[in-house]
Amino acid sequence: MSEPLLSVRDLQVGFRTQGGFVDAVRGVSFDVHPGETLAIVGESGSGKSTTAMAIINLLASNGRITGGEVLFEGRDLAKVSRREMEDVRGRLIGLVPQDPMQSLNPVWRIGFQVEEAIRANGIATGKRDVRKRAVAVLREAGLSDADRRLGQFPHEFSGGMRQRVLIGIALSGDPKLVIADEPTSALDVTVQRRILDHLDTLTSQHGTAMILITHDLGLAAERAEKMIVMNRGRIVEAGPALEILRDPRHPYTKRLVAAAPSIASTRLESSAGSGAADSGASADGGIDLAIAARAARASREAAGPPAIEFRDVTKVFKLRKPSGIGSVDFTAVDQVSFQVPRGSTLALVGESGSGKSTAAKLLLQLEDKTSGTILVDGKDTDELSGRETFELRSRMQPVFQDPYGSLDPLRNIGNTIVEPLEVHRVGDRASRRARVLEVLDQVALPASVVTRYPNELSGGQRQRVAIARALALKPDVVVLDEAVSALDVLVQAQVLTLLADLQAELGLTYLFITHDLAVVRVIADRVVVMEKGRVVEQATVDEVFANPQQQYTRELLDAIPGRDLLV
């Protein structure tokens, strides 16, 4: 085999924090050969991004390499001067960043930012040549009217377009290696696939090697030849990507594979007749989403009016015109109708801007609808008095996407959960206390968290607190607005299992809002697909997956990475 392009040997990276020095990467070794794609997979905090950033010395200011070698074409990058490293970056190793929305400077035009990279890497000199190269870069990025686009600012570009520009910048210096740090995790699902295809095409054209960092096993297996799985700063498994996915050896990798919703959704089909145990926990201590989902779906569909019904609901926002005088109408929710039977889960699916979150806000009476009817338990919400609306809220509780943002940092967990009980004057002090402990137990948190504050908890724990708060009032309906989207796969699996268990136990009705169809498969009974405020498709989960009727739904389905790999 040829000489490796990059050879990382026993790399160790640490961060100086208030609590002392923390090791983030503990002895990682791997090789990347010319033209090859290597995926580094792991959860947040596993050290995968840190490893990649250490290679080009772009660690946060409190981090540094404490040991090992980073040999790039025989030169140890861990020991070069700042100036030499500046020459390596861009020219030899390109970077495709994680979040395209944040990675272009908002105050400079796109052209300026492309041109400065071209100039810095000595690709072209002279105003005219640099300009010509910049146009070529944008053309290659798939922007048709590149000349005009160069004069625009980043905020005039969509997220996908920005990432194309950034990929263009990364490849403009014709580097030998590209580091792509979760290049699509901040993008809409249907855009993700196109961006990854684009990146694949360009790197194979240029013969560029790539390190692809991702938390998504399916995506890694689909895009990379080799894969390494990291956990707590160490490599736990390494080898050919597909082999690891099909036959994971290490227990951690096994848990990752079992928890990934994109893969679980295909296993649901295969394990359909096997009559597995009705608990989510499988033999190796991991969680098998497919089994948990089946268990939750066993008891369903009671008679009576639907818990929630939307009839031709429309919401029009008035947007101020740029001149500041007058307004234009923007229809966020357009003639939407659907029903959610009691005790079932309806998934509202769509990309950002499709109106799904607005629909949830209308249901929660957090926004006023423009027209149409919303019925809860067969009662028209328009006809409710202020007092009845207040009572309605106690039976309909939300859980939001961002567990960091939806808990008050100055209130401890006990006070957070008890607040809705106080607002609705339920019980006395003692009984409220008892209720807090009860719901904490239901979401599998220890009673000791009562006195702790949100910043002392992990993301998954915080989301459990948010769920506990929603459960405190014993609601009938829980509105979950992207409630698992911000969580790591393993934590996501735990929370999904918890939701399924709670539904079976308490007969809850869920309105589950998500952009991720893979998650829908394991949690929902019916799916409503929304696009630009309108319902474009409405069917049971199985129908949608087996036979999507709309092009848009097919695109959403195709966007699930790795869904064909295990069939």
Next chain:
Amino acid sequence: MTAYILRRLLQALPVFIGSTFLIYAMVFAIPGDPILRMFGDRTPTDATLAALQAKYHLDQPFLVRYLLYMGDVFRGDLGTTFQGQSVNEILMRTFPNTLRLAILAVAIDLVVGVTVGLVAGLRKGKIFDNVTLLIGLVLISMPVFVLAFVAQWFFGIQLGIFRATVGPGAPWGDLILPAIVLAALNFAFTMRLTRASVIETNAQDFVRMAYGKGLRSERVVPVHILRNSLIPVTTNIAANFGILIVGATVTEGIFNVPGVGNELFKAINRHDSPEVVSIVTVLVIIYVLVNLGIDLLYGVLDPRIRYVKK
């Protein structure tokens, strides 16, 4: 853009009318008859008194007086003081001095504050950062007259670098010392704001990306870090300019700068209601305009809030 400016100016109108009305009402609510005060110990004849009252519309009801006055203001006539001087002329004489002092103070604040803040932000937690924080705290906690007198005594009298008070015609050289004092008052804000802003920008993804695409730090620091950090700083400095331009009364008094603040102070002491009201009215207009300027400046500094064509 034009529509935006127009809308803002329309919004300024009620602010303008409301504030002038309040000032007018308050000044005339001060006890004592202004006409009688003009005569000091002497007692005017009833005829003179009546004539003077008629001249200043003091024989009219309050609301009529106010409307007559506003009518004059809209015609560009700010009236005359009780001593017979034209307020227009007084402002023509004093305002340029205040404006020059404000420009000088802001320039010093901008250069020194931003430079120190940038270095402190890039070297967060190091010695330079801590020392400048200490200096900033000392300056910010010192009352302006203490700072002004100390500067006057030390630089003006002991060292003799500057003249201790501003001479006739207020030459630029004489204005430097009061300008430094005024700049020092705002220095801590500018410096700390720049520092905080630099630290925040430095942690942004686009700065990492700038390094990632191969730029040298000599380019990243001014083009990507400083440029973005200046957005909040510039607006802070512009707001300070708005404050200075309407007269730094105490500092102008100590250094004897013949400016608006000084003049206003004297007018208040004389109970010269027409002059006080007129000067304050003009200052309100200027302040409103400066604030409009700040809002437009946001758009220039940050293209995301540019008030776009269409």
